[in-house]
Amino acid sequence: MFNLILFGPPGAGKGTQAVKIAKEYNWKHISTGDILRAEVSGYTPLGLKVKAMMEAGHLVPDELLIEIMESVFLKHQNADGFVLDGFPRTLNQAEELDRMLLKIGQKVDLVLALEVEVDELAARLVNRALEQGRKDDTEEVIKHRLVQYLHHTKPLVDYYKEKGTYREVYGVGTIDNIFNQLCSVIKS
Ligand code: AMP
Secondary structure, eight states, X not given: OEEEEEEOOTTSSHHHHHHHHHHHHTOEEEEHHHHHHHHHHTTOHHHHHHXXXXXXXXXXXXXXXXXXXXXXXXXXXXXXXXXXXXOOOSHHHHHHHHHHHHHTTOOOOEEXXXXXXXXXXXXXXXXXXXXXXXXXXXXXXXXXXXXXXXXXXXXXXXXXXXXXXXXXXXXXXXXXXXXXXXXXXXXX
């Protein structure tokens, strides 16, 4: 089993690349944002709890994410690997992920970060708001999501650098070109 974290700020292109990587290697793509959005549109108790937080661009509490990930790993015990997209987003989540994987004899094998400049990110997020009508892609919420990333998620770079699993790829260019670069790091 191979466990890959696709890392980077909102708008870096994690979702697009995660789908392609999962297809290429037959790994399971897990997007916590997609899981949460499905809960919201299904009006489930979890969805009702997180709707306002997501629409404001806040992070959803760690306990809820950890519960979600525990059930994901339980449900896909026979997977060849995972591409995690949007998780972990806090140090606590990263530590819990290590614990969860250790319990099933696994570890985080690689953290691949997509590097994109802040101006480019903001422009992409505004575009996505127009194209997909995501409620958390208004200008004010976009700013808040980027700030949340800088405060809570970016510190994970050091966490994974220390573990020696962190690699970076420049996330501006064509989708296929970026994908090829990601694949060559995975192969190495
Ligand atoms: P995403 O589609 O990954 O940008 O996620 C959309 C929203 O879902 C985020 O802005 C958060 O509100 C919530 N979310 C997704 N993943 C996480 C996570 N790992 N921790 C906390 N909140 C999350």
